Amino acid sequence: MDRTRTDIYLDGRWVAASGGETLPVRNPATEEVFASVPAGTPADVDRAVAAARAAFPGWASAAPADRAAHLDRLHAALTARADEIARTVATELGTPLKVATRIQAGLPLTVLRGYVELAARPPAEETVGNSLVVREPVGVVGAITPWNYPLHQVVAKVGAALAAGCTVVLKPSELTPLTAYLLFDAVHEAGLPAGVINLVPGAGPVVGEALAAHPDVDMVSFTGSTATGRRIAHLAADRVARVALELGGKSANVILDDADLATAVKVGVGNAFLNSGQTCTAWTRMLVHRDRYAEAVELAAAAAGTYRLGDPFDPATRLGPLVSAAQRERVRGHVEKGLADGGRLVAGGPDAPLPGRGFFVAPTVIADVDPDSALAQEEVFGPVLALLPVSDDEHAVAVANNSRYGLAGAVWSGDEERALRVARGIRTGAVDINGGAFNPLAPFGGYKQSGLGRELGSHGLDEFRQVKAIQR
Template identity: 55%
Template sequence: MRTPVKSWDSHWIDGRWVQGSGAIEVTDSHTEEVIATVPEGTAAEVDLAVDAARRAFPAWSATPTKERAAILQAVADGMHERQTELATLISREVGTPFMLANLVQTGLPNVSFSSMAELLDGWEPDSRQGNSIITREPVGVVAAITPWNYPLHQIAAKIAPALAAGCTVVLKPSEVAPLNAFVLMEILDAAAVPAGVVNLVCGTGPVVGEALAAHPGVDMITFTGSTAAGRRVAAVAARTVKKVALELGGKSPLVVLPDADMGNAVLRSLTGCFINSGQTCSALTRLVVPASRAAEVEELAGGFAAFATVGDPFDPAHQLGPLVSALQRDRVRAHISRALDEGARLLAGGVEPPHESGFYVQPTVLGGVTRDMAVAQEEVFGPVLVVQSYDDSGTEQEQDDAAVAVANDTVYGLAAGVFGGDPERALRVARRIRAGQVEVNGGAFNPVAPFGGYRQSGVGRELGSFGFEEYLEVKAIQL
């Protein structure tokens, strides 16, 4: 699986490769070796890409929906043909175990394109309200700034609905995991996406990202990343009053009700927390449990976590791979150290590296975590589960009130889960949690349900029909 990887020295602008300058190194997260380089873009390349997107917009927005749908399906087919190649690249860039990369990191992007093709079948932009025609039109040129944790999925979740709506796009992929994006440009070209409809400029956030957010030729910014970076994108975009969609951080709870099967709940919590080595914005990183059963839950969680296997993402025996970079590894270890200093108890894992090389962190479980600890409030973005408790000594209503109070006690609201023996009670609690997605008793992720957060987890929604509508403007024509 560790065959030589292609480097890229050009950006994809106006349907051709445009020579770039500078070089950004891409590192294998398991070996810590540089495996490729990509160009380091500047504001000059951003100008070229935005100009190309603006020129392409009139023709693309006027393209019949059936033709757009056919092209989107051709992209999905092209991704399927190159699925193994893409999964391998992402495993090396991000550290995702290959089996998961092949299933999720490449499977979800395929669904994004194919579902948009299906959505356009029979879609009509016009409706009537009284004496008005209400019509929906593409917003224009979209700048998409995407993260490294699910790199291709987040690109597809933005590009596919934007193209379906009739928008043109300038993409800035994460410079930490950019190689998959260059392969996607080849797939888009093979699928006959017209020149200028999708453009790629690689580079850093402070240079390329800032230039896109500030550019007067960009009509909308769609960004996925940290809440701090999202605030900056929104502030810069506000200078030109762009439309902004933000998918940001999370500190998501899994609430366990007193009548739940504790073993199943803990297993789901560990799975929901440790997927992609915890590098998931919607990871269920807080296990919120009845105080009377906290000791039982802590013993289960620590015991289960100790059996999690960590290592080479291409070895099928390993459930967790490395983190994406040395910087991310060190950040996560610092969070663990601070939590222990603040009084949390180590139930599994810790700061010691599980391997001599690679950006690895042990799957870690912390007990005795109180609501005022940093690890209960701040996004760690690593394989770290915290156990919090709530008072379950009162009536059923008082128990639920206490559990919801802990669940909602962060600035975030991206995702959550509820486990309970009574499905109706679990659903009632789910409705009270302030989050964009809530699973009940392990309900499966739906790749066409709206995804996004409340409060500081973001603005807007991705995926499915709600994601599609983000890229449309609404016009009323009075007759």
């Protein structure tokens, strides 16, 4: 079915883009182009930012209850589209439908519900001496989002920005733009005020750069690679604009000698392979105490063998394709480099059987990885797990911290206090102990080159607010 979209969303209306070019949308499981969207231009960005700027005073001054009511209607409109969202993500990204339903469609609805509730609360005020300290919306926000979680990453930014009283121009990934179009269908149905949120699809070097450098954009919120994040930060810094950056990760899954090894390895493999490994928080380094390392390697290889590759709409499929041919080649290159650097292949690898078509990479486990090697240091963004032995708790923390990234991680131990001590020592924005569940209300973000700022919950909302002191 052709799902081509022909317009962009500006100032409360679907309108034609200023240029005539389009961007193809490819099904990564079949390699076929099945849709297209307009290729936005800098002129479209100018129009979108102007609409957002004009809408800002009214939206910023609206009563919190009114903003919450608008977001509540948006939540209802998105909920009605949940099945279509899941199927669209399965088609344009390749996430297996069961996972797409639960995470790609379900998680953003949970996040948005949280922002409906937060939007209804007036921003906190405090008195410091003779000063009244108040919080106000930062202004016009440029949101630039990735392809791997094409609705969640949008809602994490847009929901918070709108709840805070900001207006938004969104540039979704050109690889998975159709999910964003479903969001804006819901925006239109919900009747959000004209100009409060605008959509300009397009290529990153064109639309993304125009948005990040635009003089009337007060803040840029970006999720993607660290390299692109540096570029966004430079563009924003030239005009001293605020940035929030959610970037790469190389998270460590630390399994101590007293852990429930079978559970720790099974859950760890599942985390590393979630969304075909295309997850910034993926625990792609499994650090196991030497006394249990050999058993962990066997368990990880066996677990990887249960991940069936195939059609995202087949209920038996556990691992879909990567998003593009380019991403497949990058991941293959990481695997080949990891083996050339001395890693020991225990599952998957370059010669593993694959479906005849589609951008697939076999679920791969490589043991005996050097902590300083490329496979242990570079973000692979594919279904590739590296195993590394560690000798004690201090060594595990040192190896976990031997990374320029610091986004997430995990610790497993039969002694929760011991696990907590290790977790405190790991320099990352989040750590799960013994499989602790993801909390969509907790702050999400990284240390070091994993980013700046936080998303989700009240901490995510505060990113879109300025602080003012009024003396009296």
